[in-house]
Structures are given as C-alpha cells and as structure tokens.
Amino acid sequence: MMLGIIVFFLLASLLFYVIFGGADFGAGILELIARKKDSARTQELTYRALGPVWEANHMWLILAVVILFVGFPQAYAILSTHLHIPLMIMLLGIVLRGTMFIFRHYDAVKDGSQIWYARLFAWSSFLTPLFLGMILGGTILGQIDLEANSFFEAYLAPWLNGFSIWLGLFFCLVSAFLASIFLTIESRQESEKHQLSRKAFQINVLMFGMGGIGLVGAGFFDTNINLAAGVLHHYWEGYQGWLVMGVGSLLWGATQYCLFTNKYSIARILGVGEVSVVLLGWIWLQHPAMIIFKDGTNLSLTQAAAPDATLMSLGWALIIGSVLIFPALFYLFKVFKQ
Amino acid sequence: MTDLLAARMQMAVSLGFHIVFACIGMVMPFLMAAAHWRYLKTGREIYKQLSLSWAKGVAIFFATGAVSGTVLSFELGTLWPEFMKHAGPIFGMPFSLEGTAFFIEAIALGIFLYGWGKINRWVHFGSGIVVGISGVLSGILVVAANGWMNSPTGFEGDLLSGNVYNIDPIAAMFNAAWFSQALHMTLAAFVATGFAVAGVHAFQLLKHPNSEFHRIAMTIAMIFGSVAALLQPISGDISAKDVANRQPAKLAAMEAHFETEKGADLLIGGIPYEEEGVVRYGIHIPNALSFLAFGDFDAEVVGLNDIPKEEHPPVAVTHFAFQIMVGAGSLLMLLAVIFLWWRWRRKDIAWPGWFLKVLAAATPLGFIAVEAGWTVTEVGRQPWIIYGVMKTSEALTPMPGLVWSFGITTTVYVLLSLMVIWLMRRQIRVVNQSFEPANPKS
Ligand code: HDD
Ligand code: HEM
Ligand code: HEM
Numbered sequence: 001m002m003l004g005i006i007v008f009f010l011l012a013s014l015l016f017y018v019i020f021g022g023a024d025f026g027a028g029i030l031e032l033i034a035r036k037k038d039s040a041r042t043q044e045l046t047y048r049a050l051g052p053v054w055e056a057n058h059m060w061l062i063l064a065v066v067i068l069f070v071g072f073p074q075a076y077a078i079l080s081t082h083l084h085i086p087l088m089i090m091l092l093g094i095v096l097r098g099t100m101f102i103f104r105h106y107d108a109v110k111d112g113s114q115i116w117y118a119r120l121f122a123w124s125s126f127l128t129p130l131f132l133g134m135i136l137g138g139t140i141l142g143q144i145d146l147e148a149n150s151f152f153e154a155y156l157a158p159w160l161n162g163f164s165i166w167l168g169l170f171f172c173l174v175s176a177f178l179a180s181i182f183l184t185i186e187s188r189q190e191s192e193k194h195q196l197s198r199k200a201f202q203i204n205v206l207m208f209g210m211g212g213i214g215l216v217g218a219g220f221f222d223t224n225i226n227l228a229a230g231v232l233h234h235y236w237e238g239y240q241g242w243l244v245m246g247v248g249s250l251l252w253g254a255t256q257y258c259l260f261t262n263k264y265s266i267a268r269i270l271g272v273g274e275v276s277v278v279l280l281g282w283i284w285l286q287h288p289a290m291i292i293f294k295d296g297t298n299l300s301l302t303q304a305a306a307p308d309a310t311l312m313s314l315g316w317a318l319i320i321g322s323v324l325i326f327p328a329l330f331y332l333f334k335v336f337k338q
Numbered sequence: 339m340t341d342l343l344a345a346r347m348q349m350a351v352s353l354g355f356h357i358v359f360a361c362i363g364m365v366m367p368f369l370m371a372a373a374h375w376r377y378l379k380t381g382r383e384i385y386k387q388l389s390l391s392w393a394k395g396v397a398i399f400f401a402t403g404a405v406s407g408t409v410l411s412f413e414l415g416t417l418w419p420e421f422m423k424h425a426g427p428i429f430g431m432p433f434s435l436e437g438t439a440f441f442i443e444a445i446a447l448g449i450f451l452y453g454w455g456k457i458n459r460w461v462h463f464g465s466g467i468v469v470g471i472s473g474v475l476s477g478i479l480v481v482a483a484n485g486w487m488n489s490p491t492g493f494e495g496d497l498l499s500g501n502v503y504n505i506d507p508i509a510a511m512f513n514a515a516w517f518s519q520a521l522h523m524t525l526a527a528f529v530a531t532g533f534a535v536a537g538v539h540a541f542q543l544l545k546h547p548n549s550e551f552h553r554i555a556m557t558i559a560m561i562f563g564s565v566a567a568l569l570q571p572i573s574g575d576i577s578a579k580d581v582a583n584r585q586p587a588k589l590a591a592m593e594a595h596f597e598t599e600k601g602a603d604l605l606i607g608g609i610p611y612e613e614e615g616v617v618r619y620g621i622h623i624p625n626a627l628s629f630l631a632f633g634d635f636d637a638e639v640v641g642l643n644d645i646p647k648e649e650h651p652p653v654a655v656t657h658f659a660f661q662i663m664v665g666a667g668s669l670l671m672l673l674a675v676i677f678l679w680w681r682w683r684r685k686d687i688a689w690p691g692w693f694l695k696v697l698a699a700a701t702p703l704g705f706i707a708v709e710a711g712w713t714v715t716e717v718g719r720q721p722w723i724i725y726g727v728m729k730t731s732e733a734l735t736p737m738p739g740l741v742w743s744f745g746i747t748t749t750v751y752v753l754l755s756l757m758v759i760w761l762m763r764r765q766i767r768v769v770n771q772s773f774e775p776a777n778p779k780s
Contacts, residue, residue, distance in 0.1 A: 055404055055444035059437070065411050066437045069422050070430030077423035080415030084737050087412055092750065095405045099754060102401035106394055107761055108768035155737055306427035313507040314434050321438030328445045335449060335457060 002308075002315040007301055009318045010067045011283065017060035018279055019178060019272055022171070024050060024057050026179025028097060028125020029172060030199070031118065041192065043118065047105055049186040054101065056332060058094075070314050072304040075291055079135075082144045086131045086159045093128030097121050126172060133171030137164030142292040170210050174275055177203040181255075181271045184264045193264065200271070201259045208252055211278070215245070234285040244281030251277060342731055344740040345417045348747050350716070352410055354709055355751045359403030361708060363443075364477050364524070365531035365562065366396045367450075367470030372558050374463050388555055390454070391769050397451055398761055402754060404444070409747075417740070421723050421733035424497050429486040431507035432479035439476035443469055477527065478520040485515035488715070489584050490724050497727050518580040519715075522573045525566045526711065530704030532563020533670060537701025538766070540694040546770065547688070556689075556697075557681075563704070564674035570667055575630065581718075582631035585725060586640040587649060588718035591656035593627055594620075595641045602627040602639040607661060612653045615643070651720040659713035666707035673700060 027046040034042045050057075069076040080087060097120075104117035138144065138159035148154035180200035187193045215235050235241035251274040258267035289298035305311060339347075370389045377385035411433075415422050446468040453462045486492075492510030495502040539556035543549060582589045589595070594610035594617045595602060604627040608620020625635040632639075642650055673696065680693075723730040 053448055055400070056441065056448060058404070058408065059441045059444050062408060062411060062440060063437045066430070066433050069411075069415060069426045070434050071427075073423045073426035076415050076426065077419035080412065080422075081419045081735055081737065084416045084735065084743075087416055088743055088746070091409045091412055092746070094408055095750060095754070098401050098405040099757075102398055103757065103761060106397050108394070108765045151738065306430075307502075307505050309505040310427035310430065310507055313431050317431065317434040317438070321435070321441070324438055325441045325445075328442055332445045332448055336452065 002311045003302065003305055005315045006067060006071050006311060006318065009322070010064060010071070010301075011280070013060045013063040013067065015276060015279060017057075017064060018171075018174070019275060020053070020057040021060060022129065022175040022275075023178040023182045024054055024175075025097075025125045025129040025172075026175035026177065027183065028101075028122050029129075029176040030179050030183070032122040032126055033176075043104075045183055045187055045192070049183055050101070053332065053336065054098075056329065058098070067314070067318070071306050071311060072301060073306055075299060075301070075304040078144065078146070078291060078299070079139060082155060082158050083135050083138050085155060086135050086138065090128055090131040090135060093124040093131060096124035097128060100124065129171045129175045130168040133168030134159045134164040136171070137161075137167035139290070140286060140292050142296070142298075143294055144291060145294040148294075166210070166214060170207070170214070173203055173207045173210060174278075177207060177271065178275065181259075181264075181268045185268055194262075197259050197262065197264060197267070200267070201256060204252065204256060204259070204271070204274075234282075240285055244277065244285060248274060248277045248281065339741045339744075341738060341740045342734055344744040345734055346730065348740065348744040349413065349417060350713075351744070351748050351751055352406065352413055353712065353716075355755070356403065356406040356410055357708060357712065358705055359399050359406060360473075360477060361527040361530050361705070362396070362399045362534075363403045364470065364473040364527045366392060366399070366535075367466050367473060369531075369535065369558055369562060370396065371463065371466045371470060372562075373554075374466060378459060378463060384551060384554065388551060388558075391765070392555075393451055395762060395765055398758060400447060402758060406751075407440075416737075416743075417735055418723065418733040419735050421728060424500060424502075424728070425486075425724060428490075428493050428497075428502070428505055428507060428510050429483050431511040432483045436476045436479040439472045439479065443472040443476065446472065474524055474527075477523060479511075481520045481523045482511050482513070482516040484715070485519045486510050486513045487724050488519070488719060489514040490727050497724070498732065514584055515580060518573070518577045522570070522577050522711075525570050525573050526704070526708050528562055528566035529570055529667075529670060530708050532559050532561075532566060533673070533697075533704040534701050535559035536563055537698050538762075540689075540697035541701070542766065542770065543689070544691065544694050544698065549770075551769070553689075560674075560677050560697075563670075564677050567667070567670045567674040568678075571671060574664070574667065578630055579632070582639070585719070587642070587645045587651055588656070588714075589631060590640060590642045590645065591651040591653045591718050592660040592714055593639075594653055594657040595627065595639060596643060598638065598641040598644045600628070600638045601625045601636045602631075604630060605657075608657075610653045610657050612650075649721060651718050656714055656718045659710040659717065662710040663707045663714060666703045666710070670700065670703060670707070673697065 027042075027050060031042050031046065065076075068079075100117045100121040104114060104121060107113065107117070141158070141161065141163050143158040143161060145153055145157070148157075177200055180196050180203060184193050184196040184200060187196060215232055217232075235245060251270055255267055255270040255274055258264075258270060286292075288300035288302060290301050290304065291299040293299070306314075370392045373385050373389040373392065376382070377389060446465045449457070449465040450462065450469055453465060490497075490510075491513045492506040492508070493502045494504045536556045536559040539552040539559065542552040543556060546552060578589070581592070593602075593605050594608065595605070596610075596615040596617070601624075603622040603624050605617060606621040606623065608617040610617045628637040628639055629635045631637065642653070676693065680689075719725055721729050721731070723733045
C-alpha cells in the first residue's frame with residue numbers, strides 16, 4: 001500500500017520533471033536554434049515565462065532523487081555507480097544553465113558578458129536533457145553489468161551506445177516541443193505566437209519520425225543487430241504495446257491539428273498528453289522491471305524497496321508534503337501564468 | 339592522489355561551496371524582511387530600495403545554492419554508493435521532509451522575487467518570511483542527517499552486511515547530535531551572513547561616508563549578526579560537551595589531547611606532532627578542558643593513546659580548524675559587544691572609521707569559522723563515515739579515476755565563486771551610482 005503511494009509520487013515527480021523541467025531545457029534549445037535576429041526576443045520571452053518558476057520546476061528532480069535514495073536505495077546505488085559519468089555531465093549542465101540563466105538576468109551591468117551567459121545557457125540547455133535521456137537509456141537498455149571487470153564494460157558501455165544517444169536526442173526534441181507549445185501561450189504577439197506554433201508543429205513531426213525509426217528498427221531487427229530491440233520489442237508484443245502506440249499517435253494527430261488551426265490552449269493540453277503517454281506508456285510496458293541488467297535479469301521497484309518502517313515514514317512525509325506543496329504551487333502558477 | 343582522497347576532497351569542496359550559499363539562503367530572507375517591514379511601516383522609499391537591491395543579489399546566491407545542492411544529492415551516490423545503499427533508508431527521513439521545505443522555499447522565492455506590485459503587499463511580505471523559515475528548516479533537517487552520521491541510532495543489527503532490523507527513521511532523525519548541531523549551525527548561518535553583509539556595507543561606508551543607504555543596510559545586518567554572535571559560544575559549549583560524551587576521539591583531535599588524564603588542560607594554539615604525540619608552542623590553561631567538556635575541573639578526558647591507532651582522526655587538521663573557529667568566534671563576539679554597546683549608548687553618532695575598517699576586514703570571518711567548524715565535524719569523524727559503524731573507505735564507489743571528477747568539480751566551483759564575487763561588485767557599483775549621484779567617487 002505505502003509502496004504504491006511512494007511509486008505514485010516517484011512517477012509523478014518523474015513525469016512533472018520531464019514536462020516542466022523539459023520545457024525549461026527546451027526554452028534554451030529554442031534559443032540555440034533561433035535565428036540571430038529573433039534571439040533577443042526569445043530571451044525576453046524565456047525570462048518572463050521561466051523566471052518565477054524555474055526553481056520550482058527543478059524541485060521535481062530533487063524529489064525523485066530523494067525518493068530513490070530513501071525508498072529504493074539499492075537502485076540509487078547501482079545507477080549512481082554505473083552511470084557516474086553521464087550523471088556528472090548532466091550535473092555540470094544543470095549547474096551551468098541554472099547559474100547562467102540567473103546571471104544573465106541579474107547582472108547589474110548589461111555588457112558583452114551577456115553573450116557568454118546566453119551561449120552557455122543555450123548549450124547547457126541542450127547538454128542536460130541529452131544526458132538525462134542517455135541516463136534513462138542506460139537504465140533500461142540492459143547493458144549494466146554488475147560483474148563487469150573492465151572500465152569500459154562497467155562505466156561506459158551502459159550509456160555510451162546508439163540507443164542511449166537516440167533517447168537523449170529524442171528527449172531534446174521533446175523538450176523543445178514542450179517549450180514551444182508553452183511559450184506559444186506565453187507570448188503576447190500574434191506573429192510570434194504563429195512562429196512558435198509552427199516550430200512546435202515541425203518539432204512534433206521530427207519526434208514522430210524519430211520515435212518511428214526507433215520502433216520500426218526494433219520491430220525488424222533482433223538484438224544482435226540492434227541493442228535497442230531488447231527494450232523496444234515490448235511495443236510489438238501483445239495488445240498493450242499497440243494500445244500505447246495507438247493512443248500516442250491519436251494524441252499526436254490531434255495536437256498537430258490544433259497547432260495547425262491555431263487552437264493553442266488545446267494544443268498545449270494535447271501535447272502534454274502526448275508526451276505523458278510516451279513516458280508512462282513505456283513505464284507501463286516494461287514494469288515491473290526498472291533497471292535491466294546485461295545478463296537479462298532486472299531489478300524491480302519492489303525488489304529494491306527499503307524496509308517497511310522506512311516506506312511508512314517516507315510515504316507520510318510525501319503525503320503531508322504534497323498537502324502543503326500543491327496549493328502553494330497552484331498559487332504560484334496562478335499569479336504568474338494567467 | 340588515491341581515489342579515496344579524491345572523493346573526500348570532492349565532497350569537501352562541494353559541501354564547502356554549498357554551505358556558503360545555504361547560509362546566505364537561510365539568512366538573507368530575514369534581512370530583506372526586516373528592510374521590507376520598515377518600508378511597509380514607514381513608507382520610506384530607501385527601505386524598499388534596500389530590500390530590492392538585496393533581492394537582486396540574493397537571486398544570484400539562491401540559484402547557485404540550488405544547483406550546488408542538486409549536485410550534492412547526486413554526489414552522495416556517485417561517490418559513496420555503499421554508504422547510501424545501507425544508510426539511505428535509515429537516515430533518509432530528514433531528506434524526505436527537506437524535499438517539502440525546498441519546494442515551499444522555491445515557490446515562495448518565486449513569489450517574493452517576482453511579486454512586487456503584482457500581489458497584496460502583505461502577502462508579498464509574508465512570502466519573504468516563508469522563504470526564510472523554510473530555508474532554516476531545511477538547514478536544520480539536513481544537519482540532523484549529518485548528526486546521524488556522528489551518532490547513528492534508529493536501527494539494530496549489522497549495517498555492513500545489510501542485516502538490519504527494527505529500523506526507526508524518526509529515532510534516527512532525532513539522534514543525539516541533531517539538536518546541538520542544528521542549533522549551532524543555524525546561529526552560525528546568522529553570524530556568518532550578518533557579518534559578511536555588514537562588512538560589505540561598512541566598506542562602502544568608508545568610501546561614501548554620508549550614504550544613508552549603506553548605514554541602514556549595515557545596521558540591519560549587524561543586529562542579526564551580533565545577537566547570533568553572542569549566543570554562538572554558548573551553543574558551541576553545548577556542542578563541545580556533546581562531542582566529549584559521544585565522540586571522544588574527535589574531542590581528543592580537536593584539542594590535540596594525546597594522553598588520557600584527569601584534570602586536563604585546555605590547549606590554545608600549538609602545533610601537534612602526531613608521530614611523537616606531543617604539542618609544541620601551545621598555551622595551556624590548567625584543568626579548563628575537563629571543565630569545558632564535562633563541567634568538572636577534575637573529570638577524566640580520554641586521550642588519543644586510549645583510542646586504537648587506526649581509528650585516529652587527522653589530529654593537526656582538526657586541531658587547527660577548531661582553533662580557527664573558536665578564534666574567529668571570539669573576535670566576532672567582541673565586535674558584536676562593541677556594536678551593541680555603541681548603538682545603545684550613542685544612537686545618533688556616526689560610526690568611527692576604525693570600527694568600519696575592522697568590520698570590513700571581518701567580512702569573511704564568519705564564513706571562515708563555518709568552513710573551519712565543518713572541517714572539525716567531518717575530519718574529526720574520520721576514519722568513520724558513520725561513526726563506529728562504517729569506515730569512509732568502505733563506502734567509496736568502485737569507479738577509478740575519481741581525480742578527474744574532483745578536478746572538474748573544483749574548477750567549476752572556483753570559477754563560479756569568482757563570477758559571483760565579480761557580479762556582486764558590479765551590483766554594488768550600480769547601487770552606488772543610483773544612490774550617490776552627487777558623489778564624484780562613485
Ligand atoms: C560562525 C560560525 C561559528 C562560530 C563563531 C563558532 N562555530 Fe563551532 N561550528 C560551526 C560554526 C561556528 C559550524 C560550521 O556550524 C559547525 C560544524 C558542524 C556544526 O554543527 O556546526 C561547528 C562545529 C562545532 C563543534 C563540533 C560539533 C560536532 O562535531 O558535533 C564544536 C565543539 C564547536 N563548533 C564549538 C564552538 C565553540 C566552543 C565556539 C566558540 C566561540 C564556536 N564553535 C564558534
Ligand atoms: C549536513 C550535511 C552533510 C552531510 C550529509 C555530509 C556528508 C559527508 C560525507 C558523506 C562525506 C564523505 C565521507 C567522509 O569523509 O566521512 C563528507 C566529508 C566531508 N565533509 Fe561533510 N557532510 C555534510 C556537511 C558538511 C559541510 C557543510 C561541510 C563544509 C565545509 C562539510 C565538510 C566536509 C569535509 C571537509 C569532508 C572531508 C572529510 C575527510 O574526508 O577528511 N560537510 N561529508
Ligand atoms: C550543513 C549542511 C547544509 C545546509 C545547512 C544546507 C542548507 C540549505 C539551504 C538553506 C538551502 C536553500 C538555500 C538556497 O537555495 O540557496 C539549500 C539548498 C539545497 N541543498 Fe543544502 N544544505 C546543506 C547540505 C546539503 C546536502 C548534504 C545536500 C544533499 C544531499 C543538500 C541538498 C540541497 C539541495 C538539493 C538544495 C536545493 C534546494 C533549492 O533549490 O532550494 N544540502 N541547502
């Protein structure tokens with residue numbers, strides 16, 4: 001029972017981090033790909049949209065990590081050992097983009113250093129989700145080998161592979177997509193809204209293409225040719241996989257339609273739905289496995305769970321916390337995001 | 339450099355960096371609230387300007403504090419996975435509560451920094467207070483977790499083999515060390531931030547003697563810093579008595595106390611020679627250590643000779659760090675007394691230049707004491723990561739090449755520190771320009 005509640009909070013914080021943190025990264029990626037003459041305007045918009053909420057958006061990551069190390073210590077220990085290197089790189093990205101975002105805005109003197117803040121912010125906004133995606137990839141790909149005896153096998157192979165990079169890039173696209181559908185609504189100029197929604201449309205097409213390549217690749221090749229087949233085959237087995245793909249595609253189509261017809265608020269809801277289905281659907285397909293190992297075995301949340309007394313106190317802490325957090329969060333968004 | 343050393347250094351650098359921003363994050367909201375309160379009461383613009391200028395600086399510190407805290411919550415795993423695997427479920431309670439405190443803090447901060455003119459002024463004022471309270475709460479919680487590493491409780495069985503039962507996360511949180519450490523740390527944050535802010539404004543007062551802005555700012559910061567600085571030695575004494583009971587090896591290292599004896603002397607200064615087990619050039623105060631540690635001039639104080647050699651903490655580092663903390667604490671207390679006395683006796687006379695100079699020179703002193711104090715606590719606990727239960731070497735990640743991650747972490751943090759200092763100087767320059775337009779120097 002308590003385990004269920006804790007898993008619920010873990011999934012919720014993961015989902016919220018992907019959505020809100022992702023939109024946050026995406027804003028930086030959009031700056032990266034914006035044309036020079038638009039970039040000042042994009043920056044202005046990013047700041048207005050993110051300023052008040054960026055710190056809260058990143059709390060979801062902290063929450064997920066805390067739940068992991070208190071409630072599922074074994075999983076935390078394995079991941080942080082074998083994914084040490086990508087975690088460090090991701091942290092570097094988090095440090096750089098958080099500080100550069102704030103420095104850029106709060107530097108009392110606006111001079112040439114602005115260019116550097118902006119550059120570092122934009123590049124680290126790309127680096128962070130790339131490696132976050134690679135870390136997720138490493139978790140599920142099945143290349144973590146607890147018995148490995150070479151440095152490469154133990155600390156590089158799990159995440160330095162085609163599948164993880166694919167997932168990392170996919171997550172960058174997801175981030176940029178979320179940012180553009182959110183910013184479409186924040187923007188106060190018709191022309192800019194139009195431009196952003198077109199961008200969202202294009203990125204969504206790319207996402208579909210990239211997801212499709214992965215799934216088809218997994219469907220046609222076996223694990224000898226394509227490591228990812230070991231993970232993605234779930235999609236081609238049983239009705240569940242078809243259900244996830246079906247609902248995802250439907251939402252995708254509906255999002256595109258709304259973007260095309262300028263129904264921005266509905267597009268935002270559908271787009272978030274689309275991303276949630278991709279993430280939650282996948283977790284549903286591979287559950288109960290969480291970390292997949294090279295020898296084919298896996299670690300499930302139940303196996304990794306801490307003793308009952310810990311789960312009880314963690315669960316209550318989360319319940320009580322959410323009673324305090326959600327109204328406050330609601331108020332924050334209400335004040336700044338009418 | 340061995341992997342173990344690299345990991346320990348990386349942990350020390352990351353924590354030493356974070357703690358500065360954490361202290362500022364805990365205390366600045368109260369300073370801003372004080373200025374804000376004066377503004378709401380008197381309606382004088384200068385108070386609002388002060389609160390706003392501080393808020394600009396604070397946004398920079400908060401962002402840096404938040405990201406360096408995020409780094410820490412991963413580093414506990416990337417560097418010490420064995421520790422986290424076994425200890426996480428036991429000492430995790432404060433961290434899970436802390437998550438809430440952080441969240442509330444981040445939300446309230448967003449409202450506070452961006453809410454000027456957007457929401458009711460009292461709600462806005464309240465949001466600043468909430469930032470401060472949740473900051474202090476998260477500080478207390480995380481220190482309670484650290485307290486558990488010094489005095490592990492709340493479980494039975496053998497932690498190392500994973501064969502533990504009767505886990506009680508609440509008892510682990512309220513371990514024997516939590517109170518003395520949390521009290522001492524909270525006061526330390528007020529001392530360090532109060533004196534640092536006062537020092538910066540004192541320095542500006544020397545350059546712009548007529549600036550009302552800097553005078554008000556310095557006074558508010560000094561009031562907070564001074565009150566805390568007067569209480570700090572009392573709380574330090576509670577801490578010392580606690581350590582004496584719970585971690586005799588740490589006390590022995592702090593005092594470079596090599597031989598067990600009754601009626602032990604308090605040592606001030608001196609250079610410990612660990613190999614020979616002697617201290618040279620120190621000042622001895624007869625029987626004072628026994629009294630300070632146990633409240634009895636003739637109490638027996640365990641020396642390092644009664645502790646197995648492989649369980650000795652590094653004596654010299656611990657001893658020097660302790661001397662630095664107490665030295666800094668005594669100086670700051672003296673400054674606090676002078677300040678409070680002066681304010682009480684001669685309210686409206688301008689501050690003498692020498693006092694401003696001393697305050698300006700003391701800007702970093704509180705933070706030096708904080709770093710030194712943590713060095714005492716952490717190095718004095720060695721070789722244990724969980725006192726008496728798990729050795730630091732047993733907790734280390736198997737990944738080799740940690741010197742790289744230590745090097746990168748250190749480089750990033752050094753650069754960030756330099757940038758923050760540079761940004762603050764630019765901040766102050768702009769403030770001066772907008773407040774002393776007539777002053778040719780600014
Ligand atoms: C402004 C900072 C500051 C000042 C002025 C002092 N301290 Fe301190 N001290 C700290 C900041 C600090 C700290 C950084 O906050 C520590 C580290 C761990 C802790 O709980 O507080 C600490 C630890 C610490 C410990 C070890 C606690 C433990 O390991 O559990 C002792 C025995 C003292 N202090 C004693 C003193 C005494 C007798 C002081 C007399 C003036 C003093 N401190 C001033
Ligand atoms: C309250 C939260 C803290 C926790 C949970 C914590 C935890 C740890 C851990 C796990 C280590 C590595 C293992 C070890 O060396 O024992 C460590 C080492 C260290 N920490 Fe802390 N620490 C905390 C606060 C701090 C702070 C604020 C400082 C500030 C300077 C600090 C300074 C150090 C130092 C200097 C070391 C290296 C000690 C050595 O290896 O000789 N710690 N800490
Ligand atoms: C004695 C040691 C510590 C104290 C007093 C302390 C206190 C604080 C405070 C007051 C804040 C909020 C202020 C700010 O954002 O600038 C903060 C932020 C944070 N700390 Fe620490 N901390 C300590 C050590 C640690 C350790 C060991 C960890 C990791 C496990 C940690 C994790 C975090 C995180 C994740 C944040 C970001 C929260 C936010 O964005 O508001 N801290 N810390």
